[in-house]
Amino acid sequence: MKILVDEIIPKTKALFSPHGEVKTFSGRDISSEDLTDIDALLVRSVTPVTAELLAGSSVKFVGTSTIGTDHIDLNYLQDNKIGFASAPGCNAIAVAEYILSGLFVISKEYNVDLRTIKVGIVGAGNVGSALATRLGIVGIPYGLYDPPLHEIGDHREMITEEELAECDILSIHVPLTTAEQSKYPTLQMVNSDFLDRMKACRYLFNTSRGAVVSTNDLCAWLKATNERQAIIDVWENEPDIDQQFLNETLISTPHIAGHTYEGKVRGCLMLYLAFCQHFQLQADFDKEALLTENSPKDMIQLQQDLNYMQAMSAAIWNVYDIRDDDKALRAGINRDMSSHFDRLRRGYKMRRECSAHRLDELSAPDGALKTLKQLGFKVQNS
Numbered sequence: 215m216k217i218l219v220d221e222i223i224p225k226t227k228a229l230f231s232p233h234g235e236v237k238t239f240s241g242r243d244i245s246s247e248d249l250t251d252i253d254a255l256l257v258r259s260v261t262p263v264t265a266e267l268l269a270g271s272s273v274k275f276v277g278t279s280t281i282g283t284d285h286i287d288l289n290y291l292q293d294n295k296i297g298f299a300s301a302p303g304c305n306a307i308a309v310a311e312y313i314l315s316g317l318f319v320i321s322k323e324y325n326v327d328l329r330t331i332k333v334g335i336v337g338a339g340n341v342g343s344a345l346a347t348r349l350g351i352v353g354i355p356y357g358l359y360d361p362p363l364h365e366i367g368d369h370r371e372m373i374t375e376e377e378l379a380e381c382d383i384l385s386i387h388v389p390l391t392t393a394e395q396s397k398y399p400t401l402q403m404v405n406s407d408f409l410d411r412m413k414a415c416r417y418l419f420n421t422s423r424g425a426v427v428s429t430n431d432l433c434a435w436l437k438a439t440n441e442r443q444a445i446i447d448v449w450e451n452e453p454d455i456d457q458q459f460l461n462e463t464l465i466s467t468p469h470i471a472g473h474t475y476e477g478k479v480r481g482c483l484m485l486y487l488a489f490c491q492h493f494q495l496q497a498d499f500d501k502e503a504l505l506t507e508n509s510p511k512d513m514i515q516l517q518q519d520l521n522y523m524q525a526m527s528a529a530i531w532n533v534y535d536i537r538d539d540d541k542a543l544r545a546g547i548n549r550d551m552s553s554h555f556d557r558l559r560r561g562y563k564m565r566r567e568c569s570a571h572r573l574d575e576l577s578a579p580d581g582a583l584k585t586l587k588q589l590g591f592k593v594q595n596s
Contacts, residue, residue, distance in 0.1 A: 215233060215234030215235070215253045215254070215493070216234055216235050216237065216251055216252050216253050216254075217230050217233070217234050217235065217236045217237070217252070217253065217254045217255075217256070217489075218237050218238075218239060218244075218248065218249065218252045218254070218255050218256070219236060219237070219238055219239075219255075219256040220238070220239065220240075220241050220256060220257050220258045220260075220261065220279070221238040221239065221240055221241075221560075222241065222258060222478075222559075222560060223256055223258065223279050223478065223481070223482050223485075224475065224478045224479055224482060225479055225482050225483075225504060226238075226256065226482060229482065229483075229486045229499060230254075230486065230489070232498070233489075233490075233493070233495055234253065234254075237252075240560070241257070241258055241260035241261050241560075242260050242261065242556070244261060244267070245267070246266065246267055246268070246269065246270060246271060249267070249268065249271035249272070249273055250270070250271060250272065251272055252271060252272060252273055253272060253273065253274050253275065254273070254274065254275040254276075254277070254489060254493075255273050255275070255276050255277070256276075256277045256278075256279065256485055257276070257277070257278050257279075257285075258278065258279055258280055259278070259280045259282060259285050259469075260285075260452075260556075260559075261285065262285045262286075263276055263278075263285065263286045263287060263291075264287050264290070265287050265290040268287075268290065268291075268294070268296070273296060274296060274297060274492075274493075275296065275297040275298070275299075275488075275489055275492050275493070276291060276296055276297070276298050276299075277298070277299045277300070277301075277485035277488060277489060278299075278300050278301070278485075279301050279304065279478065279481035279482060279484075279485055280300060280301060280304075280481070281300065281301065281302050281303065281304065281305065281306075281339075281340065281341070281389075281472075282300075282389055282390060282422075282423060283300050283389075284389070284390040284391075284423065286298070286300075297488070297492035299484065299485050299488030299489070299492075300484075301480065301481035301482075301484040301485060302339075302340055303339075303340035303341075303344075303480075304472075304477050304478075304480040304481035304484060305341075305471075305472030305473070305474065305477030305478075305480070305481065306340040306341045306343070306344035306472075306477075307344050307474070307476070307477065307567055307569075307590075308471065308472045308473065308474035308476070308477040308565075308567060309341045309344070309345070309387075309421050309471045309472045310341065310344040310345040310347070310348045311348070311474075311530065311533065311534055311567060311568060312421065312447070312467075312471040312472075312534065312536060313345055313385055313419055313421070313471075314348060314349075314352070314530050315530050315531060315534050315535060315536040316419060316445045316465060316536050317333075317354065317383070318526070318527035318530055318531065319445075319464075319465065319536060319537060320383070320417055320443070320445075320464075321523065321527065322527065323464075324443075326382075327523075328352075328354045328523065329353050329354060329355070329523070331354075331355065331381075331382035331383060332355045332356060332357060332380070332381045332382055332383070333345075333349060333354060333355070333356040333357075333381060333382070333383045333384075333385060334356070334357055334359055334373070334377075334378045334381030334383065334384045334385070334415075335356055335357065335358050335359065335385050335387060336359050336360075336378070336384060336385065336386045336387060336388060337359075337360055337386065337387035337388035337389075337422065338358040338359070338360035338363050338368065338370065338372070338387075339360075339363070339387065339388075339389075341387040341421070341422075342358065342360070342385075342387040345385060345387065346358060348589060351585055351588045351589060352526055352585060352589075353585075357372075357373035357377055357378065357381060358370060358371070358372050358373065359372060359373050359374075359375070359377075359378045360372060361398055362396070362397070362398045375411070378412070379411055379412050379413050379414060379415075380413070380414045381412075381414060381415060382414055382415065382416055382417065383415070383416070383417040383418070383419070384412060384415050384417070384418045384419070385418075385419040385421070386404060386418070386419065386420045386421070386422045386426060386427070387421065387422055388400045388403070388422050388423075388426060389422070389423070390422070390423040390425055390426055400422075400423075400426050401425055401426070402425065402426070402427070402428045403426050403427075404418070404420070404426060404427040404428060404431070404432060405427075405428040405431045406428070406431040406434065406435070409431060409432065409435045415442075416441055416442055416443065417442070417443050417444070417445070417464075418432070418442075418443075418444045418445070419444075419445045419446075419447075420444070420445075420446050420447065420448055421447045421448060421471040421472075422448060423448055424448040424449040424450040424451070424452060425450055426448075427446075427450070429449075429450050429456050429459050432444060432459070433456075433458065433459045433462050436462040436463070437462060443463070443464035444462070444463045444464060445463065445464055445465040445466075445536075446459075446460075446463050446465070446466050446467070447466075447467045447468075447469055447470065447471040448469050448471075449469070452469060452555065453468075453551070453552040453553075453555035453556045453559075454551070454552045455551060455552075455555060457547055457548075457551060460543070460544070460547065461547070465536055465537065465540040466540055466543050466544065467536065467539040467540060467543055468539070468542075468543050468555045468558040468559055469555075469559060470539060470558070470559060470562055470565075473559075473562050473565060474565045474566060474567050475508075475564055475565065475566055475567075475570075476505055476566065476567045476569070476570065477567075479504050479505055480505070483499065483501060483504070486499065506570070508564075509566065509570045509571075510566060510570060510571055510572070512572075513572045513573065513574050513594065514529060514532045514533075514571055514572065514573040514574065514577075514591070515574050515577045516528055516529060516573070516574070516577040516578055516579065516582075517577070517579075518577065518579055519579075520579050520582075521579065522579065522581050522582050522585075525578060525579050525582040525586075526582065526585065526586075529568075529573060529582075529586055529589070529591065530568075530589075532571070533566065533567070533568050533571055534565055539558075542558055543555070543558060546558075567590065568589050568590035568591050569590035569591075569592070571591055571592065572591070572592045572593075572594050573586055573591040573592065573593050573594070574594065574595075575593045575594060575595045576595060578593070
């Protein structure tokens with residue numbers, strides 16, 4: 215058996231090589247000729263898996279280590295009896311921690327007390343739910359807005375659009391769908407009409423899909439007043455992103471919100487289990503060992519004189535400071551941004567989640583210790 219995998223998906227050789235020959239490719243560089251003798255194909259969101267790509271190939275299974283599937287021709291796979299798996303929820307914690315890092319930047323730069331505002335979470339699936347959990351832990355008010363889930367009987371408390379319009383911060387976590395695919399299409403959902411209705415919104419995050427947002431409309435919304443800001447991780451027409459739009463944002467990153475080691479490993483494990491099930495193979499792995507491999511050795515030390523929210527931001531920024539990725543992306547302005555964007559993604563650092571980090575118990579200020587533990591930190595006495 216021959217298995218072709220995106221070179222950025224981790225642990226593929228360790229997991230898949232017992233079942234066949236594992237070959238790697240660069241995400242955007244693949245053609246139908248590469249698939250003539252391939253049995254299984256594992257991709258990321260940068261690889262469109264189309265009928266043209268698969269026609270005439272021997273591929274029997276396709277997996278994408280992503281939540282979204284809009285880059286996959288699912289109808290073709292179904293019509294040709296090709297197995298398929300995605301990885302819903304694999305990077306939910308990573309994206310939630312990315313949002314937390316961004317929220318603390320807003321708090322610092324604009325003197326915003328996060329406990330007195332409200333975050334509207336648009337989309338209450340895996341990522342939106344993970345964010346809601348962490349906002350609740352820290353003590354940041356939020357509301358879940360998801361009409362499709364509410365309609366099919368999700369029993370969690372949801373806010374109305376009128377209540378969403380009263381939120382100070384919006385965070386978008388929806389799949390990309392068209393009017394043909396859903397009663398609630400999200401293609402260009404965040405447009406001028408939507409933004410006009412969101413009367414209280416001053417800050418907007420998008421970590422879902424670039425095409426969920428109308429770039430021109432959001433850019434105009436930002437330009438209308440200096441009281442509005444956006445934190446953007448996903449873009450229309452990646453990697454050829456709109457640099458004028460980038461210049462209008464508070465923070466811009468190259469589609470890496472979900473790029474933690476743990477998120478990638480979870481995604482790979484999901485594909486591996488589906489692959490084994492499809493080909494009726496015995497799965498053999500140690501999940502805990504894979505997720506904790508090469509955890510950071512240094513212990514995080516906080517300052518005792520920090521107040522509660524300062525301790526939260528310091529701990530999160532010790533794990534991941536979103537401003538570093540913003541600075542790295544802006545270094546490509548007025549250069550070949552497409553190549554720069556892809557280079558940043560391919561060479562992305564080994565980012566770990568809170569659960570991989572140890573934190574000195576004695577350095578945590580009063581009242582913060584329980585919260586830090588709930589966020590996943592391994593709190594220890596130095």
